[in-house]
Amino acid sequence: MRCGDWMSRRVEHEFSKLVREIRKEYVGCGPQQIRTRFVGPWAITEMTGNLTDVEKWMIDSEEGRRIIHETRTKMVKDIYKHAEVVEKLEKLVHAKLVTLFADINLASDVAITVFVFDRDIQSDARWFARSSVSRRTPVGSP
Template sequence: MSRAFEHEFSSLVRETRKEHVGNGPREITTRFIGTWAISEMKGNLTNVEKFMIKSPDGERMVREARTSLIKKIYENPELVRKFEKLVGAKLIRMFSDINIGEDIAMTIFVFDGNLEEKSR
């Protein structure tokens, strides 16, 4: 059941990114550790962003826009409810960052319940 639960969570993350950012990550892996859901995403950047990051200013702009946008997306109460319903716990906080050069993003969701136990 653990892999299915992780896959379901990853699918919701991908669906969210696709809807709000314009494309979802090419590859996504989620792991549950205690109260944390850690999603690692590869292949996030759009063609326009790949063009923009060829300059230092473009790279800074894409990184700032990506991290700010992702944090803003998860302020939506409807979206938060979808994640909370899936895991059966309340979302307390979320951390997100992207390594532009490697095109790898990480999002850590912190819930008020032990997700490892729920995923078994």
């Protein structure tokens, strides 16, 4: 793996941690597993282990599946309407959030959120990660 790829993965990891923290704050619990990949201006976040025990019980019926799907999808979109949440994401990737797409597959308990930014965050993540490493002060330096 090239150094730039490693740096980009580091920022993707930080993005995943931030999304998990946001979900915990606004939903009450976060996904069990989360992974983000940057592709051009997109941050694609895949989350597994999202459903609560009550939701797992509710998806046994068609009406329950409809309610959970609609509620989860709307709730996720509403979370990212909060200015303080958007600011945290934008600060991390140094780009403006343009829109997002969210969906959940209830049968497999996998949720995907695609964050669309105003520029290529994949390339920028490599540069910002490299520049933050180069600005670190060596141990013992003032």
